[in-house]
Amino acid sequence: MGERIVIVGGVAAGPKAACRAKRLMPDAEITIVDQDSLISYGGCGIPYFVSGDVSDEKELRSTSFHMVRDERFFREAKGVNVRTLTRAVSIDRKEKALHVEHVETGEKDTLTYDKLVLATGSRPNILPVPGNDLKNVFTISSMHPAMEIKELLAQGKVGKAVIIGGGAIGIEMAEALADLWGVKTTIIEFMPQVLPRIVDKTIAGMVENHLRENGVDVFTGEGATSFKDDGNGNVCAVITPKREVEADLVIMAAGVRPRGELAAEAGLQVSPMGAIIVNQRMQTSDPSIYAAGDCVETYNLVSGKKAFAPLGSVANKQGRVVGDNLAGLPTVFEGVVGSFIMKVFDCCVGATGLSLEVAWSEGFDAVGAMAVQSDRAHFFPTQALMFNHLVVDRATRRVLGLQGFGSMGDGLLARINAAAGLLSRRADVSDFGTLELAYAPPFSTAVDVLNAAANIADNLVAGRLQDVQPEEFDAWMSGTAERPDWAALDLRHPKEAEPFVKTFGDKWVAMVYDEVRANYKKLPKDKTWIIICNAGTRSYEIQLFLKSVGIEDTLVLAGGLNVIRRLGVQWWPEG
């Protein structure tokens, strides 16, 4: 008989560690315990199960070759024992024993181990507000609430829904409810933007606008203060300081926290937030005990700081490292960069590394460069605009992060993935500028949007480009910020500029890009010119030219009007 390995947690990291270890050590006796009846499911697929894209929950826990990953599968195909409905109660580290009890029968048992693996996952945050225990208030903690929600939807019992939290899961659930089930859905996010700390406000603004275009109400900067009872114990509304939103269904998607209690109670080191502390070989402070997945603390390879990264893709990678180390292979998991991508109706949003706001909070003197460009050759029929926002450390020119927004498809993924690998290697603006992304007209442009973002960042950091952010420009145009000396210099085609000139009068001057060299002397001298085009590239060129002829008080609208249009501003002229 080989090593006895006991694994607590049967969703992602646990089974991955079990199967890898078993392949490497066919003699090992490996047992997974999980308190749930369903294991080894793709939790990230839950929104697509709720939406109906995935019809049967079994698909979420099936292999690609259509075998359901249940106890029998693990035993017969993998040679791994699984005990479901079995809760890990405590660890006796001295005796190397895990005490468990059956969730339904209460029957107790003790499993001795040579090596223990904790893959206890995370639990969703529950809002500490009145009514959080009402019926039809859910968190997405496992397959079961997802199945309950889908049942409610299928029965036609949900006309209106409120999602608490505008993070990835909240937005995915909102789309699931609104798009296929036609539920009137509202997202309420406490922070001033959706996807806080993941993307910056401009990209978040595009997401919010696109959600609204698809009928989802989005209220940011306000929190739920209570959930209202319909008198029968069912939720009927969500109350915030500003409004009451009717709801037959409420989903709390306000983040998760690690399940580190079992480890902490056994005296293992945990972080202040309760995540299990591990070394790069995923070993806890007890060398016989490993941990992986949502329950551990990891390390951010960009910021150099401790991080919490509850993602299925990370859990799987860590699980494999645990499997290796259980079998004596000294592989390591160095940390995360925080890669992220998400479908939002017809569009997608993604990020990797640090957002500008996070970079600032981590002490970097960072700037953001927005590139707006066709995702493929502009003459190729299926081209669409893509927005890439590159975050760069001014002092070192190191790239700290990338965010993007674009049409649904894998085009944005191609840029996020390209950046992900380089971020941990301290690549700088020049590395990104010359990064050899694959090029052919049906896929990309000769100067890819990611290369372009790096080139813009290069110009920004070198001080050649002076820009104004879309939000600041919008504030001026909306009249919420007074800028009496500002005027817009619109370089676009006269037909594009015309409705703006008509609407805004003296505030908006049109002079076509290729006529500025001939006509710049006609410009009034007493203005701060906000130079405007569709994407910002023509504006940059004209900024440099104007500086060369002594007109130095200019700012380029970062990303041009294409960004402004995607933010859904109120003042956009008709026609």
Place this chain on the structure above:
Amino acid sequence: MGERIVIVGGVAAGPKAACRAKRLMPDAEITIVDQDSLISYGGCGIPYFVSGDVSDEKELRSTSFHMVRDERFFREAKGVNVRTLTRAVSIDRKEKALHVEHVETGEKDTLTYDKLVLATGSRPNILPVPGNDLKNVFTISSMHPAMEIKELLAQGKVGKAVIIGGGAIGIEMAEALADLWGVKTTIIEFMPQVLPRIVDKTIAGMVENHLRENGVDVFTGEGATSFKDDGNGNVCAVITPKREVEADLVIMAAGVRPRGELAAEAGLQVSPMGAIIVNQRMQTSDPSIYAAGDCVETYNLVSGKKAFAPLGSVANKQGRVVGDNLAGLPTVFEGVVGSFIMKVFDCCVGATGLSLEVAWSEGFDAVGAMAVQSDRAHFFPTQALMFNHLVVDRATRRVLGLQGFGSMGDGLLARINAAAGLLSRRADVSDFGTLELAYAPPFSTAVDVLNAAANIADNLVAGRLQDVQPEEFDAWMSGTAERPDWAALDLRHPKEAEPFVKTFGDKWVAMVYDEVRANYKKLPKDKTWIIICNAGTRSYEIQLFLKSVGIEDTLVLAGGLNVIRRLGVQWWPEG
């Protein structure tokens, strides 16, 4: 008056260098000369112009904001002078003067320079065979032949076409002719596979099969020996040692070579193949003369050897570096990794770094790992198979290259781009295994196909996985290679295995994956088992298990039957 800069060549690198330099040095007096009448066009778009995807050639030389990049545009918008139809005749380096003459009038002129930039591009190879000067035999050297070909197509004069060369341009042109114009098209490639030295034979085989599925004949391993005259000076057929293929139109797409003559005649250093030698700042052996684009020699960052990389994306990056250096910014272009992607009807093929064959020829002891997996979550409705072939140096575990094949879309681009940046940084199999590719079910899988390829490579290099290549397996199944001791062990669902067992008898044994642990003793002992599933992952697991019970003479079919099916083998059973 600022610096006088003269640039020879107005397609990609030249205009990019000119415009970047002008932005950085508004005082500079910059002149581009080009012997053609059309400049600054997207040459990579020519197949899409011929196909009709792009209706007007002007689109290929327009900005994204729809201004045609002609002499007027460069003068008025960019402040750069352009002289078209002007051939550079010779360089007087001592006098710092370029002698030019007008192509039509023969008028001579001399342009003095402070800095000269050579962006003279490349020219297509012309097959040295009889009939290469017949009418309707073309190379794609510029916009003009493309316009002539499209005119012939539009007039209905092309029923049959032959493309000489199965490289990227040849395949793109074949699709352009066959797909939209319905021309019966044949590709003739001298090497034993299409895309030679770009992808390995398995991926190339998928491309060839997909071309054939779309009605394009592909003959590899044979060269054209002559072009046949119809008696009126028009081509009517291509003759090879094996056949005569009728053709109203022949396109020679047999590679390009650098136009380095102007440089060589001026005494600048050129490579044996005639490419201009430059340093990382794109400076030739004369510090006053820069060069960029298809005419220069560059450096392969993976192999560490000199390289020739005639690509529009590379030309643009080099052009920007020239612009920087003209203006005194000491930026560098370090070299290429060779990123490549291409649409082939409904599929796409891509690569970055070295193919296995090239790696061997460069002296690496390399192995290839094939991962076959859904490009997105297997439960997501739009999922399709993706093939990733990772090339790894056995001794150092360094990743040398990646190739892939998949459905049309940007999914493959996302993996190629992810690899591209890491390749130049000597990333190894572990770096690729833990590479944090963005994950959400509509885009990818928790263990991405690229991570999976790295994991397979890890198992291969460590000697845990012993595999057999699809071509060798196919040779056995086709009867062209005798392997009397081999038998297939098919782990798939009985319904999948059934037609194979029926067709191949004793040669093909079915035992479902999850029953092997219970039933392995039933396997005959005297066989070399070729373990088979759809993708290779179940096979690998069973190989390890069988080894643990003493059955060591096994080989995993690399990539499984999904690869074999895509190769279009003759022996695939009906039903």
